Amino acid sequence: MSLKKSISSLKLPHYKSTAGMAPVRIPIPKEVLLPVSPMNSHSATNAEPVVQVGDHVTVGQLIAREKDRGSAHIHASVSGTVKAIENYTAAGKKALAIRIESDGKMEKCPDLKIPQPTNLDEFLQCVRDSGAVGLGGAAYPVWAKLSAAQKSHIQTVLINGAECEPFITCDHRVMLEYGDLIQKGIELLKQFLGSEEFIIGIEKNKPDAIEQLTERFKDDPAVKVLPLSSVYPQGAKQVLLYNATGKVVEKGQRMASLGVIIINVYSLVKMAEYFVTGMPMVERIVTVEGSAVKEPKNLIVPIGVTVRDLVEACGGLKEEPAKIIFGGAMMGKTQDSLDNVLLKATNAVVLMNRKDTEKTAPSPCIHCGRCVAVCPLGLNPAAFSRAMELEDEDKKAAILQKEQVRVCMECGCCSYVCPAHRPLAETNNKAIGFIRNWEKAHKEGGK
Template sequence: MKKNISTLKLPHYKSTASCQAVRMAVPKEVLLPMNMHSGQEAVPIVQVGEHVTVGQLIAREEGRNSAPVHASVSGTVKAIEPYAANGRKTTAIRIESDGKQERCPDLKLPQPTNLDEFLQCVRDSGVVGLGGAAFPVWAKLAAAQKNHIQTVLINGAECEPFITSDHRVMLECGELIQKGIELLKQFLQSEEYIIGIEKNKPDAIEALTERFKDDPAVKVMPLSSVYPQGAKQVLLYNATGKVVGPGQRLASLGVIIINVTSLVKMAEYFATGMPLVERIVTVDGSAVKEPKNLIVPIGSSVRDLVEACGGLKSEPGKLLFGGPMMGKTVATMDASILKATNAIVIMDRKDAKKSEPSACIRCGRCVAVCPLGLNPTAFAHAMELENEDERAAILQKEQVSLCMECGCCSYVCPTHRPLAENNSAARRFIRGWESAHKEGGK
């Protein structure tokens, strides 16, 4: 990676920062997709008509980097049906709630005695990267089987505008953060734990500094409020001075990065035996009447969350899962809250209006702002080439696979070029091209 860790000052719009997370009323039903993690889909193990309880395993993990799914309400399985509201086609389990939130009687407190057992428990918890990446946490921690992990970086940067769910977790779940770190100390035996928090959250910095004041292994590190401070490569560089190269694993540098909410949910499983069935979601945006932080069962619909926020005050123009920089547009209010949904942002029509792109004026701002020193205009030119091998050669040379789709380049472009969308298409192309060439033995 070229070192160009730049600074993009964005308006924060964190109007919910002081809103304590409140529990939403139990929804009438939840719809739980099988692809709420980055790897292979989970496989349903319940039947239509079956009674299920909260925390019950309803879909087992299957294949690479998969994760199990647990019932987030007690009630009856009404359907196992096709689902595509969040973009990718999958299967989802629909559960009609009985309103009782009855705990699954089979849940037990995990009591691992060594690293392998600990990893199995984390695997059973269903916890994935809850800051958005959705990579199973056990798979990340499993790096400790091969490499000594000296430093655990706990990501509390939360640099995207609007989102405050990690912020609330840091203020409201300090004990679980401590428990999570104790677990990692016991089983990973890492020497150093750095909690990276942007300076726009002084109360969280203060609370955690106070909590860990007698623990020399834990360092609370205030970070500049610049976007994308929470991106893996940026956080790594700013917190440790280390740089991860193309194709290099973080663990080979003796580091892993875990999102603070993921750490808390992992710790909660060890403290209560309850796997991941609910989370805090920030609900905000110009169309939302009363922005809030809500504790919601996974699989609740956007509609349920919006109702819990007093409804909409204007016609929605855009619904985002996540923030305005890296969030994904979703077309329907029936979409389910996924494990990694940290926020939904609903903009009114005025805020959602896109500026029309015009020709590139070669100002170079997109290159100058890229934290990794990448050249998005080169990606755009490559994507115009008909010859796929030539296209791939340029994209590889320009290291498109390093792009983290942070959107900084699009944000600064004065002619509104759709650079982030193009980068995303280029990354998809190169993944497909490389896997086809690997399979073809070329």
């Protein structure tokens, strides 16, 4: 992979109108629906339900046990009664989900205890128990990422507070309001991972967060607050790694082998919160934004509430949304209903009106090269697009492999700059799916 020396070519409008809004807690919902899978494309293993219909549950009680690195423990986010364990489908993804009818009490699970680990293995087990997942989008269990420390010395921890996507201000608010938990998280990683350097990367469009955290860590030489230019995709792990350390992960290489891990700032906070309160991950801050919402806000919500609940807490809709996105406008996932539920990794819900979603029809490629020039990873999205038009699957696979389509992080920069309005990132997503299946089939077939 050849990372470009400069990624300053793509400056996006920020649309971060909620940056100055402290998060507010929504009223206790009538019910929640908790999928037992992270429901993203990379890790979709179902956790195993450990409750039955009719059971009374309390906040923080384990209701589904993780099975492997592709899943995480799920805990009740309200107290009440398990009404159903049912199939849930949202935006083309399926998972088993546990429906809990709230008793309106938010009664805390009496078995919760503040964890007291004494070594790395016990610490990782506690992080595992917390149910914390990567909140930068990938939803990969935090313990699994930190377990890299069992094999390699993690000298540097990069704390990702870039939040480069338009609309989202959740991590910005976290950095302003949970500095004590960021500090606690760093202390834990110092103690159990033995890391010596902590770099908190924050885009310069959050000067208050940069100032507060610089002040907080001014006497700790191990912690550096690094202001980053406000360019997209500054928060992508390959880009952040390069801009913060000058290092590049080559294809097939693990970042930990460079002595570095990247953790999202809110993931660090959620992990630390468990060691302070004993409460696993049952709620989160989410930014609710977009032209279809009356009063955009940052909200504190139990996991498993519906988009409809969030909209209600924001004064309702100005008009029916033409598009609902979980995440930002560039890398977020389009949702198909106001009844879809908030997942652990949903940092924003963007509801757009029809005018904002009008698209110009794509036209043939004019070979201008802008998509290649803008790609932070030096990929050739026009070549992926041409390959995907081929009928011969083996030829298609050969080109996609040669052009390293699987390296694509689906940041959307190429689509954004294409003068022919070609849906390049969408095609890349399909191409990655194709090559994954093709490689699996050829491995299984022994070819």
